[in-house]
Amino acid sequence: MTGLIGKVVVVTGASRGTGRVHCQRFADEGADVIAVDVAEAQNDLRDTAAEVNQRGRRCVAAVADVRDAEALDAAIGTAVGELGRLDVIVANAGIHAPGAPTWELTEEAWRHTLDINLTGVWHTVKSGVPRIGAHGGSVVIISSTNGLRGTPNTAHYTASKHAVVGLARTLANELGPRGIRVNTVHPGAVGTPMVLNEATFRRLRPDLPNPTADDAAEVLQSRNLLPVPWLEPVDIANAVVFLASDEARYITGTQLVVDAGLTQKTT
Amino acid sequence: MTARLAGKVALITGAARGIGRAQAVRFAREGADIIALDVCGPVDTVVIPSSTPDDLDETARLVSGTGARIVTEIVDIRDPGPLKVAVDRGVTAFGGLDIVCATAGITSRGFATEMPEATWQTMLDVNLSGVWRTCKVTAPHLIARGAGSVILVSSIAGMRGLVGVAHYTAAKHGVVGLMRTLANELAPHGIRVNSVHPTNVDTPMIQNEAVSSAFRPDLDRAPTRDEFAAAARTMNMLDIPWVEPLDVANACLFLASDEARYITAVTLPVDAGSTQR
Numbered sequence: 447m448t449g450l451i452g453k454v455v456v457v458t459g460a461s462r463g464t465g466r467v468h469c470q471r472f473a474d475e476g477a478d479v480i481a482v483d484v485a486e487a488q489n490d491l492r493d494t495a496a497e498v499n500q501r502g503r504r505c506v507a508a509v510a511d512v513r514d515a516e517a518l519d520a521a522i523g524t525a526v527g528e529l530g531r532l533d534v535i536v537a538n539a540g541i542h543a544p545g546a547p548t549w550e551l552t553e554e555a556w557r558h559t560l561d562i563n564l565t566g567v568w569h570t571v572k573s574g575v576p577r578i579g580a581h582g583g584s585v586v587i588i589s590s591t592n593g594l595r596g597t598p599n600t601a602h603y604t605a606s607k608h609a610v611v612g613l614a615r616t617l618a619n620e621l622g623p624r625g626i627r628v629n630t631v632h633p634g635a636v637g638t639p640m641v642l643n644e645a646t647f648r649r650l651r652p653d654l655p656n657p658t659a660d661d662a663a664e665v666l667q668s669r670n671l672l673p674v675p676w677l678e679p680v681d682i683a684n685a686v687v688f689l690a691s692d693e694a695r696y697i698t699g700t701q702l703v704v705d706a707g708l709t710q711k712t713t
Numbered sequence: 714m715t716a717r718l719a720g721k722v723a724l725i726t727g728a729a730r731g732i733g734r735a736q737a738v739r740f741a742r743e744g745a746d747i748i749a750l751d752v753c754g755p756v757d758t759v760v761i762p763s764s765t766p767d768d769l770d771e772t773a774r775l776v777s778g779t780g781a782r783i784v785t786e787i788v789d790i791r792d793p794g795p796l797k798v799a800v801d802r803g804v805t806a807f808g809g810l811d812i813v814c815a816t817a818g819i820t821s822r823g824f825a826t827e828m829p830e831a832t833w834q835t836m837l838d839v840n841l842s843g844v845w846r847t848c849k850v851t852a853p854h855l856i857a858r859g860a861g862s863v864i865l866v867s868s869i870a871g872m873r874g875l876v877g878v879a880h881y882t883a884a885k886h887g888v889v890g891l892m893r894t895l896a897n898e899l900a901p902h903g904i905r906v907n908s909v910h911p912t913n914v915d916t917p918m919i920q921n922e923a924v925s926s927a928f929r930p931d932l933d934r935a936p937t938r939d940e941f942a943a944a945a946r947t948m949n950m951l952d953i954p955w956v957e958p959l960d961v962a963n964a965c966l967f968l969a970s971d972e973a974r975y976i977t978a979v980t981l982p983v984d985a986g987s988t989q990r
Binding site: 623685693 | 905
């Protein structure tokens with residue numbers, strides 16, 4: 447019904463967290479998956495493949511770092527050769543590295559985040575787009591609410607997530623004539639290790655000596671319109687599947703916010 | 714796959730034809746019962762052909778064909794009293810309300826500086842105040858449920874200016890402001906509020922001489938459908954002149970469904986890239 451049966455999707459950052467759930471949801475809809483992640487994540491990547499296989503779909507693991515354009519292109523090329531086609535690109539790989547006031551960020555920290563979150567996305571679409579057939583396709587780039595507004599101590603992350611919006615907007619103009627749609631998704635806090643970790647708990651609750659997830663949840667929930675502290679990965683995956691599906695066949699160049707109202711809360 | 718709106722009740726204004734009808738039929742296919750409202754008659758200052766009771770009957774026939782139940786009401790969203798009566802009657806018939814689509818709207822044309830007072834006022838009264846009244850009379854039912862999804866049908870004109878329709882553009886921008894405030898007010902009740910922003914949609918609202926001629930000022934006669942399409946195509950990033958009502962209905966279905974349970978206060982374009990071109 448969503449037009450994804452028999453399609454092939456490439457997902458970067460596929461070994462765990464939201465990336466793995468993207469793979470599961472696409473498999474649920476009948477798509478085969480190319481799961482990309484770095485060599486250190488190979489064990490988790492195997493688990494992702496098992497999840498896809500359990501749903502009766504094929505999964506080819508492609509081991510590459512999105513910062514390494516040649517290796518990424520080779521891995522995606524091999525996988526597309528194996529599965530026979532490419533229809534959907536989900537540029538999901540990203541990091542949320544420890545921050546600091548903008549003027550204290552090191553050159554290294556700045557570049558590290560941009561290399562993965564921005565240049566890595568460009569490498570991904572650069573490799574994937576030429577492999578999408580004449581029938582058209584869909585590119586979904588995972589940005590963030592920090593792709594729409596700034597927060598303190600995240601200049602590197604915020605700049606990278608804003609920048610992918612610019613990339614998506616240009617790409618949508620370039621690919622519209624080929625029937626390839628390009629959109630960004632902007633999640634609020636998602637209940638994955640990227641948010642659920644001690645460093646984040648301490649940042650959210652500087653008032654407590656040993657803050658827990660529950661302590662952090664109070665603060666996070668107070669920032670959302672809806673009464674939840676964070677979203678589940680499946681909520682992001684549902685939005686991505688919608689954008690990739692035929693139900694969104696005329697949606698391109700847009701920013702879809704999935705944030706429990708975080709960016710629109712006024713009090 | 715299980716029905717995505719099983720057991721839900723959806724109220725839709727402007728349901729006689731166009732996007733409203735597409736929403737009614739699409740939601741019904743996903744298991745929702747439908748409360749379908751439409752004015753089914755002419756509106757002053759609007760030159761395009763008006764919806765009719767026969768149109769609303771056809772919506773009812775299509776919805777019933779899916780196996781869903783439907784209640785229809787002929788009512789003008791400019792009349793708060795009758796609107797409340799119609800909404801309450803429909804909600805009573807199905808025992809509650811879960812989804813509201815404020816879809817009813819009109820179009821007319823005129824340059825901002827030359828527009829008659831009545832053209833401006835009627836536009837605001839239907840496309841902005843009518844949406845507010847729809848929210849006002851339906852919100853208590855959603856609050857009683859402790860959950861719900863409200864979808865306001867704005868336009869690409871709710872995100873950027875379009876020539877010759879200042880009143881329409883002002884009203885559709887106003888809907889976004891209404892949506893953002895309402896999302897804040899209703900979130901504590903578990904109710905989500907979002908807007909959708911279509912480019913031109915292949916409905917009677919654009920497929921008429923008044924609108925098509927405005928797209929082809931170069932012709933000294935009414936353009937053919939193809940001539941209109943050629944001009945409309947230049948607005949979009951994708952190589953299409955307009956989207957189908959079903960495309961808007963699909964986006965609304967996503968927002969209405971549990972798949973979007975944490976999506977609120979967003980503006981979702983269904984615009985073939987028009988606003989980013």
